[in-house]
Amino acid sequence: MIERPCRYCCQLFQPSPCHPQQAVCSQAVCQQRRRADSRKQKLISDPEYRQVCRESARKWRGDHRGYWQQYRTAHPEAVERNRAGQRQRDQRRHLLDLANNNSALDLKSSVAGVWLLGPAAQDLANNNLASAQVFILQRPLRKPPASDRSCKQHPSGLSAALA
Numbered sequence: 001m002i003e004r005p006c007r008y009c010c011q012l013f014q015p016s017p018c019h020p021q022q023a024v025c026s027q028a029v030c031q032q033r034r035r036a037d038s039r040k041q042k043l044i045s046d047p048e049y050r051q052v053c054r055e056s057a058r059k060w061r062g063d064h065r066g067y068w069q070q071y072r073t074a075h076p077e078a079v080e081r082n083r084a085g086q087r088q089r090d091q092r093r094h095l096l097d098l099a100n101n102n103s104a105l106d107l108k109s110s111v112a113g114v115w116l117l118g119p120a121a122q123d124l125a126n127n128n129l130a131s132a133q134v135f136i137l138q139r140p141l142r143k144p145p146a147s148d149r150s151c152k153q154h155p156s157g158l159s160a161a162l163a
Contacts (some may be wrong), residue, residue, distance in 0.1 A: 004023070006025035007024050007030075008024060008033050008034070009029070009030055013025035050105055
């Protein structure tokens with residue numbers, strides 16, 4: 001039988017004689033990824049399946065009302081990780097709202113990029129009336145090579161006019 005590479009781990013494997021079109025090897029990790037991808041695709045393409053999954057999750061939450069409170073009590077590190085992530089999401093949303101509601105500058109028509117930077121950016125009020133642009137000019141990391149003038153280059157400036 002002909003070997004073929006696994007879609008996920010790229011290792012060669014022999015497809016099952018019962019399933020000659022098999023594209024994924026039999027390793028547990030690869031099979032888990034295959035099932036997860038299949039489920040994602042089914043959720044996207046089948047509205048009835050998506051609705052059944054929603055109702056199933058809703059029913060489970062109804063049957064296990066105190067689960068999340070117990071989980072949060074037993075896993076304080078997960079709670080803190082979630083809070084930190086939520087703070088970042090809130091800050092990102094706040095900065096997007098600030099950029100969208102800024103009447104000082106039309107950010108879409110500006111030639112230069114406008115960035116709101118630093119920890120104080122979250123304290124800026126919506127509809128900020130300050131009009132300022134900051135241009136950061138960075139020196140090159142390495143100096144350009146000294147160029148020798150070719151015969152086609154002509155000196156310019158006052159010293160060249162006087163010569």
